[in-house]
Amino acid sequence: MSFAGALDMRSGESADLVLRGAAALDPVAGIDAAHDVVIRDGKIAELVAPGSADPDGAEVVDAAGLHAFPAFFDPHVHLRTPGQEHKEDIETGTRAAAAGGYCGVLAMANTDPPVSAAADIEALRERARAEASVPVGFLATVTRGMRGEELTEMAELHEAGAVGFTDDGLPIRSARILRRALQYQRLCGGVIALHEEDPELSGEGVMHEGPVSAALGLAGIPSVSESTMIARDAALAGYEGGQIHVQHLSAAESVDAVRVAKAAGVRITCEASPHHLCLTDEEVRSLDASRFKMNPPLRAEADRQALIEGLRDGTIDCIATDHAPHAAEEKEVPFEQAAMGVTGLETAFAAIHTDLVLPGVLDLGVVVERMTGGAEPFGLERPSLAPGSEANVALCDLSAEWVVGEDGYESRSHNSWCAGRTLTGRVLMTVAGGRVAYRLRSFSMGVAA
Amino acid sequence: MRHLLGADQLSREEIEAILDRAESFAEVGRRDIKKVPTLRGRTVVTLFYESSTRTSSSFELAAKRLSADLVSVKAAGSSVDKGESLKDTVATLSAYDPAAIVIRHPYAGAAQLVAGWTEAAVVNAGDGKHEHPSQALLDVYTLRRRLDSLEGKRIWIVGDVLHSRVARSNLIAFRKMGAEVTVCGPPTLIPRGIEELGCEVSYSLDRVEEADVIYALRMQRERMRESFVPSLREYATHFQIDSRRLGPRQLLMHPGPVNRGVELSGEAIDSPQSLIAEQVASGLVVRMAILYELLAGSERPAPVEGESAERSAPTPIGQPA
Numbered sequence: 001m002s003f004a005g006a007l008d009m010r011s012g013e014s015a016d017l018v019l020r021g022a023a024a025l026d027p028v029a030g031i032d033a034a035h036d037v038v039i040r041d042g043k044i045a046e047l048v049a050p051g052s053a054d055p056d057g058a059e060v061v062d063a064a065g066l067h068a069f070p071a072f073f074d075p076h077v078h079l080r081t082p083g084q085e086h087k088e089d090i091e092t093g094t095r096a097a098a099a100g101g102y103c104g105v106l107a108m109a110n111t112d113p114p115v116s117a118a119a120d121i122e123a124l125r126e127r128a129r130a131e132a133s134v135p136v137g138f139l140a141t142v143t144r145g146m147r148g149e150e151l152t153e154m155a156e157l158h159e160a161g162a163v164g165f166t167d168d169g170l171p172i173r174s175a176r177i178l179r180r181a182l183q184y185q186r187l188c189g190g191v192i193a194l195h196e197e198d199p200e201l202s203g204e205g206v207m208h209e210g211p212v213s214a215a216l217g218l219a220g221i222p223s224v225s226e227s228t229m230i231a232r233d234a235a236l237a238g239y240e241g242g243q244i245h246v247q248h249l250s251a252a253e254s255v256d257a258v259r260v261a262k263a264a265g266v267r268i269t270c271e272a273s274p275h276h277l278c279l280t281d282e283e284v285r286s287l288d289a290s291r292f293k294m295n296p297p298l299r300a301e302a303d304r305q306a307l308i309e310g311l312r313d314g315t316i317d318c319i320a321t322d323h324a325p326h327a328a329e330e331k332e333v334p335f336e337q338a339a340m341g342v343t344g345l346e347t348a349f350a351a352i353h354t355d356l357v358l359p360g361v362l363d364l365g366v367v368v369e370r371m372t373g374g375a376e377p378f379g380l381e382r383p384s385l386a387p388g389s390e391a392n393v394a395l396c397d398l399s400a401e402w403v404v405g406e407d408g409y410e411s412r413s414h415n416s417w418c419a420g421r422t423l424t425g426r427v428l429m430t431v432a433g434g435r436v437a438y439r440l441r442s443f444s445m446g447v448a449a
Numbered sequence: 450m451r452h453l454l455g456a457d458q459l460s461r462e463e464i465e466a467i468l469d470r471a472e473s474f475a476e477v478g479r480r481d482i483k484k485v486p487t488l489r490g491r492t493v494v495t496l497f498y499e500s501s502t503r504t505s506s507s508f509e510l511a512a513k514r515l516s517a518d519l520v521s522v523k524a525a526g527s528s529v530d531k532g533e534s535l536k537d538t539v540a541t542l543s544a545y546d547p548a549a550i551v552i553r554h555p556y557a558g559a560a561q562l563v564a565g566w567t568e569a570a571v572v573n574a575g576d577g578k579h580e581h582p583s584q585a586l587l588d589v590y591t592l593r594r595r596l597d598s599l600e601g602k603r604i605w606i607v608g609d610v611l612h613s614r615v616a617r618s619n620l621i622a623f624r625k626m627g628a629e630v631t632v633c634g635p636p637t638l639i640p641r642g643i644e645e646l647g648c649e650v651s652y653s654l655d656r657v658e659e660a661d662v663i664y665a666l667r668m669q670r671e672r673m674r675e676s677f678v679p680s681l682r683e684y685a686t687h688f689q690i691d692s693r694r695l696g697p698r699q700l701l702m703h704p705g706p707v708n709r710g711v712e713l714s715g716e717a718i719d720s721p722q723s724l725i726a727e728q729v730a731s732g733l734v735v736r737m738a739i740l741y742e743l744l745a746g747s748e749r750p751a752p753v754e755g756e757s758a759e760r761s762a763p764t765p766i767g768q769p770a
Contacts, residue, residue, distance in 0.1 A: 211642030215457075217578030217617050218557055220641065287558035332536050334556030336577060 006163055006380060007104055007135035008128035012435045014042030015391055021050040022063035022395065026070045026385040027365040037068050039391040042434025046387050061429070063395060070383040071103030071392040071432055075374035076247055076271060076320035077345060081127065083112030088325040088412050091131040096345040096411040098133040098438035101394030101427035103383050104375060105134060109141045110169035116141045116152045118160035125161050134432035137163035142181050142192060148173050151181055155188035163378050166193035168247055171229055173199060178233060182242030191378050193245040194233055197296065201225035206336050208281040208297040216284065218336065221297050227253035234261035234268055245377045246270035248322050250296035252306035259315045269377035271320035272307045274348045275417045278355040280304055289338030290331040290415045294324065308361060311370055318373030321348050325413030342417040347404055349396065351418050353425035393431040400426040452564045452571040453739055455580040456621040464625060468590045470738035478734060487745050488517035491548040498524040498554045503705060503729060504574050504583070508551045511736035520545065535559060536566055543567045548744050570743040581614040584704055585622035587735040591728050592662060595700060600627035605657055607688060608666030608712050611638045615704045616666055620648055634688060637677045653687065654694055664702045665690050668712045681711050692716040700724055
């Protein structure tokens with residue numbers, strides 16, 4: 001499926017740009033050198049030696065010292081439409097995505113009401129065509145109303161444009177229902193994305209179970225709550241030949257479970273979130289629910305290291321933010337009562353660059369590859385700098401320092417896990433779906449030739 | 450000390466300062482006129498979102514003994530019933546310019562949040578299953594009076610550690626005072642990783658004779674329904690402190706209220722080794738000392754110029770009001 005056909009964004013002018021002298025990096029396309037990146041009519045026209053491109057009417061951006069990456073793709077965001085527009089909507093959520101260097105996002109279906117009918121998908125796509133700054137795709141629920149009891153009309157939903165299926169926010173408790181969905185997938189297509197958690201084991205848990213939860217007196221969510229469900233669902237997918245995508249891996253045992261399933265030939269992909277890659281449950285000692293309460297929870301250092309290793313060796317296919325906006329009053333309550341989730345679109349790249357690339361933990365190329373790796377599991381084209389590709393470019397200043405939240409947020413909500421932190425590396429400009437989707441206000445553009 | 454939010458935020462010196470202060474209030478308590486004018490003209494708010502008898506009554510009496518004006522708010526029957534958020538309730542009460550807010554809340558971190566929303570000194574009177582620092586202080590006070598020092602003493606905390614804020618605060622405070630702590634209970638009720646707080650873990654009372662102090666926790670009946678223990682009978686068989694298990698030189702403590710015949714046998718409660726009644730008596734003087742240290746103690750920053758003389762120079766506690 002082509003990227004443009006499946007996703008929707010508002011109409012606009014196709015970009016004509018020359019990014020003069022940018023350090024272009026796209027490991028998948030084998031690009032890693034300074035180039036003039038020439039974008040014509042919304043496509044990557046060519047990459048030529050720095051200073052050699054003829055503007056021919058295009059806007060010229062002085063990109064010397066800046067990096068041009070294929071723009072990022074996030075397969076896991078919550079845009080909260082319909083029903084929770086006080087947290088976020090398509091307009092604000094995709095603006096946040098554009099500010100984070102994203103050229104595409106997939107919106108989860110746990111809205112109010114959940115996206116369970118073809119008409120819901122059609123209405124959302126229409127809204128996206130009016131409001132979205134970057135291409136956005138919508139997933140539909142696997143079960144009606146996310147009640148876990150009956151399948152949605154998956155075939156009709158897929159025809160209406162649902163990119164995939166998920167009950168994200170909740171696990172599919174019944175193995176029987178998931179098995180039926182995997183069987184039905186042969187008819188309707190569409191990846192089934194899974195929030196893996198055994199509610200029997202998670203219970204009333206609000207954070208990772210371990211010494212920190214013991215010290216705080218908070219009910220813990222054990223790591224095995226996630227990994228046992230992954231093992232179950234990988235076995236079901238293997239048995240039925242179905243395709244699953246495991247969302248937001250958090251635990252070391254989960255990385256092992258996916259690794260084993262991949263080795264056994266199961267059609268399984270998975271994602272990890274920046275906050276799980278950068279933080280541990282030690283942060284929860286602050287009891288700051290706005291920044292550190294989410295599900296799955298921040299886990300132990302050994303889990304974080306296992307996620308990093310999984311990202312490095314390819315067990316983890318992509319980085320997904322699980323951007324989960326919540327209003328202040330839903331977070332300004334005691335930790336146990338606070339809503340689960342943090343925003344992440346605006347900071348994902350900068351945080352990973354600051355915490356993992358600069359200290360030498362992860363190679364910049366691996367990060368770019370995983371930040372763009374969220375499209376393929378859903379049958380969408382990976383963003384690329386290769387000539388001929390649709391123009392999807394994130395232009396970044398890797399030395400720029402900025403304080404998160406100091407100038408506000410594009411997102412309607414402020415529950416960023418990076419709030420107040422100084423990050424190094426900033427997205428200055430985003431081209432998404434062939435159009436300029438974002439420019440940092442203080443980033444002065446070159447003169448139009 | 451600006452607030453009392455948790456035992457983990459107290460240094461040994463701060464704990465000792467509060468206990469020393471409590472000793473001097475104990476002396477006041479033996480006089481005919483038990484009231485001192487220290488907090489005259491200042492307001493103490495108690496805000497209880499959970500039922501409580503001994504903690505709320507002792508904080509209220511402590512405030513009155515210090516001559517403070519007292520506002521007691523219980524969640525039931527207040528605007529909280531009408532859906533007001535904690536933040537808004539605190540903003541409302543802060544309009545009275547209270548010197549201190551004493552809060553009990555069913556969730557962890559509530560007192561810490563309140564501290565961020567008010568100018569008042571905040572006292573955590575129990576937040577969820579997290580901490581109950583005034584209980585820990587009164588227990589250390591009670592033990593110190595009996596043992597002089599907790600240094601090197603072996604204290605066993607027995608029972609439902611998982612759901613107990615008292616267990617957590619006491620474990621931390623006992624350790625800070627130099628005691629060695631063992632937590633003991635059924636494996637289902639000992640939180641994974643608790644040993645990182647610096648305690649031993651035991652799943653049986655076999656070695657309890659080594660303890661100098663046995664601190665039993667309240668065993669709630671609903672734990673049975675949640676499959677933490679198969680029955681209270683089986684719990685009592687393995688973990689009840691009775692006259693057979695309680696040695697003559699061991700001390701017995703319990704935060705109350707006791708389930709007689711479950712975690713403690715009747716003879717153990719009424720035995721000479723039991724400090725349970727002393728704990729309750731200590732509660733008043735220790736809570737007076739907490740309010741005093743927060744509102745009039747030496748470490749409080751000097752008042753800014755222009756504040757009333759009454760505030761800047763608290764009346765010595767020795768003078769009756």
